[in-house]
Amino acid sequence: MxxxxxxxxxxxxxxxxxxxxxxxxxxxxxxxxxxxxxxxxxxxxxxxxxxxxxxxxxxxxxxxxxxxxxxxxxxxxxxxxxxxxxxxxxxxxxxxxxxxxxxxxxxxxxxxxxxxxxxxxGGAEERLVSSHQIVCGELQINPETKEVFVAGKPVQLTKTEMELLVLLVRSSDRVLSRSEIIDKVWSETPYITERTVDVHITRLRKKLGVCAPMLTNRSGYGYRFNPSSVCD
The missing domain is CATH 3.40.50.2300 (Response regulator)
Known part of the structure; x- marks a missing residue:
């Protein structure tokens, strides 16, 4: 159809x-x-x-x-x-x-x-998330139910935001360049620019509130999920 x-x-x-x-x-x-x-x-x-x-x-x-x-x-x-x-x-x-x-x-x-x-x-999202719950301080992510909580309160994320957050979390041992993020999150979407990544990170930080500092930027390199910024 x-x-x-x-x-x-x-x-x-x-x-x-x-x-x-x-x-x-x-x-x-x-x-x-x-x-x-x-x-x-x-x-x-x-x-x-x-x-x-x-x-x-x-x-x-x-x-x-x-x-x-x-x-x-x-x-x-x-x-x-x-x-x-x-x-x-x-x-x-x-x-x-x-x-x-x-x-x-x-x-x-x-x-x-x-x-x-x-x-x-939903195909792209399913490739990026798994059934294992992620908890870091006030941040809780349930990839199976596609739910995110900050300080116990639900946060509404779009599919793209969920994919982006999970990608960064699962790659927390290194900095991801904008081009790497595009390849993973927007692999099937043409004409995506690096500025699109920056815009989504800004929006994601705003939604994460007190957990926003976990999304760190290395100028000239890219982004990293750094739990030590907030988590004990």
Missing amino acids: AHKILIVDDDHSICEILAYNLRSEGFEVCSAHSAEEALITLSIPFDLILLDVMMGEMSGYKMAETLRARRDATPIIFLTAKDTENDMLTGFSVGGDDYIAKPFSIKEVVARVRAVLRRAS
Whole structure:
């Protein structure tokens, strides 16, 4: 069965171009020209949303927040003319799964759509996690149930964040370069830059709160999970 994609963009020409090319790749496609229209359209399930950031009254970021507040986990790829680290961080922090800056190539969009859909199936995560619970001070990770607790309180992580955290924990004996992290966590996702790693680490640190210092950075080298930063 073909995956169903919802394109949300107030630029009709972009919707038409994306819809034509995605249908040519075998996807089912619907379009909405505002966030408000999209929220109504999403009364039926979709497999992925291509979401423009800058739109009329409700922005793409606000729409994503609304969906996540409803516990709607439909993967979201943001489309935006902005390409700064703050914009990327905002996109990921409101629940986005990927971020494509305009202007973009159709080839890139199709590749990223396929990669996010593969990741949504859970395959990559299952390769990285095992059934052994990890406990370090206030941090508790249960890879089997995909749960993380800090000081006994649950922390909601995305699949990518879980993969990233478990990878760093299981490699705590050394520093992982950004390229190594990309190869492990984003192996099936093209066009990922080292800045994407930095953005996800920033978001992960924010969620880990008092355990954030465990994620250390070696300037010029990469990242390491260092339990001695917090753990006794």
